[in-house]
Amino acid sequence: MLPNESLVNFFFPNEAEIHWSLMIVIYPYITGLVAGAFVVSSLYHVFQIRAFENIARFALVAAFSFGLFAAVPLLFHLGQPFRALNIFFTPHTTSAMSVFGYVYSSYMILLMIELWLVYREYFIQKAQETQGIPGRVWKILTLGVMDYTPESARVDHKLTTFLAAIGIPWACFLHGYVGFIFGSVKANAWWATPLQPIIFLMSAIVSGIAMLMLMYAFIRWRTRQAYDFPMIQKLMGFLWGFFIIDFFLEGLEIVYVAYEHGHHWSVIGPLLSGPLYDTFVIGQVLVLSVVPFLTLGYITIFKPWGKGLLYLANLASLLLVLQVLFMRFNVVVGGQLISKSDRGFTEFHFEFLAREGVVPAVIILSAPFVVFYIISRLIPVLGDAPDTE
């Protein structure tokens, strides 16, 4: 069905090419994982949720690993990547995008300080134990602070709590501004809604929690360690709660637009029943939202245990990491499918080896896990010693 009584599919000549492709799909996905993982860490450090004590460090390291690669998709996307630093030198402050450089770099600094505070006791211990070049590396990591007294530990704790506390609104800013970038574009009917920043933020937290669950289950399985079922139960509870909010907001936006039955619906209705039917209605909503919603509800209400809990938690988490990826795709690419002529849709084609192709996207999405693996072999992430197997 074509929008606005159009007899043939028409789009403006310059709309044949979609400008924000896979790189702009995975960029908010990665920053979302950063924000989500950090929130889990803060649930322990700030809100003292005891069940997450053993995964707080793990969540921080995961957030850091994802954060290292957050800017990479953008560098791949820019027409002039060598001018990327212009965003630092001449930020045009009416643009939401102009804050990226500052928010991202300050957030990574915050993460690194927090990681240092959490791990410095281990750094000191290793610096005292090891010799030669590795010993010097550990010494550098201690930043010259070699004492670890109960007094200094208390100061560490206060600082960690403080940083974790300001880290929450900062993570919200890091990801919320991305939602604002889309939500403030009046020219795009699918993007333009004031709900966009909060929708992006809630789905970011969902993706972060779900990804941590998958990583935790995989690591415990590979290292043949015991699963912390009370922690998993609590984590799934939070995942369900955040997902309820996320799903509700995404649905609310559509219900509103449909009910308003105005200009936006004249193009969004045909979009959702047409080009976006498979990836949105079937993919994002029916398969990847309804199923994990019910699964997580079952976990939270009936409290399964052992293998049952593990399988259900992994199923829900896997579906949700995909749901958020589909959501990013449907928003970023879906919005650009709508022609600004209001009289048709353009097409999206996956490329494979091109600059914004599937292969580079997969490589960039995989890189944080490689870095996480390397880090986990050097410092204790889950448990008291690094994984040396």
Added chain:
Amino acid sequence: MTTQTPNARRVFLQRLLAGSAAAGVFMVYRQPVMAALKGANETTQAAGHDYAFVVDISRCIGCGQCVRACSIENEVPEGQYRTWIERYVVTPDGVHVDSPQGGMHGFDEVDEALASEAINSFFVPKLCNHCAEAPCIQVCPVGATFRSPEGFVLVDPEHCIGCSYCVQACPYGVRFINREKHIADKCTWCYHRVSQGKLPACVTVCPTQARMFGDLNDPDSQVARVLQEDNWDVLKPEAHTASMCLYLGLPRVVV
């Protein structure tokens, strides 16, 4: 352990914080402060020109000369368009819009079935509206796109990072990322010609004077007369972009 006194450390940290805060404030407010120091745009505008473009729908015959001339004059890459022509065929059942290659080589005849249903048909030239409240300028993260005091919305080719945010923000679809230069590109109202006292290429070659360009501050110009007669429309008025491309005889179905 440091040998500095706690007081010296505290003073150092305070100065560091104050200096960083000052630098931050300066970075954020540098542009508006410098603009204010240079004097408001309004005064330079009053002293100089205030350009506008007029398109008369009733005169356009869809020959495509304008698209060809623009493409040659501005070295526009093939398949990308700084201007284009749309053909509308209105029937009781709906509207048929097409723009084969931007109308660069004119249009083939409409097929008989459609022609027999048609109640109205016309051509609509499209180009950058050089909006006075351009959303593309608002969203540029590095300030590469800007509006000159005379009303040209331009892109600084040395500064643009090619992020495409301006392409997304333009309600009229007139922007694109130049395939050869990898920066944002669009109609410039042929700034390089106007600054030499000539007219834009498309205006120069139009055989029917469907396109007009002039200075609103010149009471004898066509555009000033059109503005004053107040019989004009703009595209997507609900977008509140203060478009400076005025259309005469714009049918309701045109978006």
